[in-house]
Amino acid sequence: MRRRNLLTGGLLVAAGACVGASAWSVAGSGPTITIGSKEFSESWVMGELYAQVLTARGFRVALKSNVGSATLIDRAVRSRELDLYPEYTGVILQSLATAKTLPDTAEGTYAAAKRYEETRGLTLLASTPFQNRNAVAVRTSDARRYNLRTIADLTRMGDISYAEYPDNITGPLGYDAIVKAYGLRRMKVRPLNIGLQYPALQTGKVQAADVFTTDPQLRHYDFTILEDDKHVFGFQNVAPVIRRQLVERYGTRLTEPLDQVDALLTEPAMQALNEAVAIKRLSPAEVARRFLVANHLT
Template sequence: MAALAALTGCTSAAAAPGRPTVVIGAKQFTEQWIIGELYKQALTDAGYDVELKSNIGSTNIIDGALTSGQIDLYPEYTGVILQVLAEAKSVPTNAADTFNEAKKFQETRGLTLLKPTPFQNRNAVAVKPAFAKEHGLKTISDLKKAGHVVFGEYPDNLEGALGYHDMVKSYGLNDTELKTLNIGLQYTALDHGQVDAADVFTTDPQLAKGGYKILEDTKGYYGFQNVAPVVHRDVLKEQGPGFAKVLNRVDALLTDQAVREMNRAVDTVRLAPSEVADRFLRANHVT
């Protein structure tokens, strides 16, 4: 992966005096750790004084940290903003409208969204290939063919427009048993037969190995999940226009392939998120 090539020769700019320290937050899984490091390192190199707090917790927990002033910004998924925070009863049918509605909601709270990433990390339903073959599964609705199905779902995604309960209702999965699992544990649960199907993310590096089958979302149920920094508007004013430009430059580089490879570098190759972020930024001439 070219983005993870070992490059050298970067020197960081000195932090400008008089600007407050910006505290970046990140949720408790690999992709968020990496994006948090990308933001921190790019901003630090551009001369901003930055602190990163990773592993904060679920959407509601990190949103509480943001609104209470414990952090100043964090990367969030546009569909999650509408589903979990705005508690929307329905979500838009395209990425642009999803972003615009999410930004509109955040601006009612003294926050805003910067530009979204090209990549999106959508939810999907995965099963083991043998289970799919046994029951003839190609789509989510085909799970009805398997009879009683134990479904692994993470706690943040039970309710709301993209949540488990509405998904089951939408697809008519009347014989489905819920098993709640923290993000990252669903693959082990599938491998050990603890669940028959599970909610996964489309940028998970585990999916590249061919050991899992994604069932087609024929209803387009799971919506759109581009990432955008959620930030206090007063922080943008304090830091000046160059601050948003740095973050926008980083996010513009985050394609599906780039994010999958960085996730793989952490989860499979076992590099530290900070090292992966550093190599990516250097390879793309950001730092």
């Protein structure tokens, strides 16, 4: 509890500008590690966490934010423009390995993703406790009234409306996929841009909504996440993708601090970090700094 108080209290007391993008480097006497991140705040924060904890351990670090999509950042690490970056285990299988079937556990997803990366001169370090995945949310009052536990239980509500962002209606993780998997023939889609599903669900304009499990809005609404027992959404823990040569060269000096950071990144912690950037408007660098100081890693 004390650690959570440090996180949620200490992080959010200040205000500032939110910045991402560009690149920075830190001079030092140790070897240079180049870290990349994608084009959204959660990835920016994780890139900063990795960069700052390695800097504190004596590495020289170059951080390149906003590298691009999973395909682009994967290409960068394979061409040695980057040494490591945070990636979602399910994305590795779905977008990079283009697997036809997915494992039905988080552990199996991680193991399959690691095996795939190791065929290409890369590997994965330990994964985070948190996942950032699609999920179905309902109001907690409705979950209690209709005894909703799994997505399939939505049939108990009769004719309902489901908030889905337009680009995901027909995708493998979207409305069509869950209707087919769970037989939800009485659930109709209501297209809403990302973020608008939260007030729509709160006010009853929709009865269920597609959400992301580390969205900071989930900290402020009384919603219940329904269990995806058919694993339509897969598993999306994060792990550093890193060149195997570096692990062999530097060993635990490199891997241990990254493992220590990732072990702390629970779902509530990541929601708070995302809130600090997206809503409180702190920079990703400042959010990472406060988190590492609060947890005695710098």
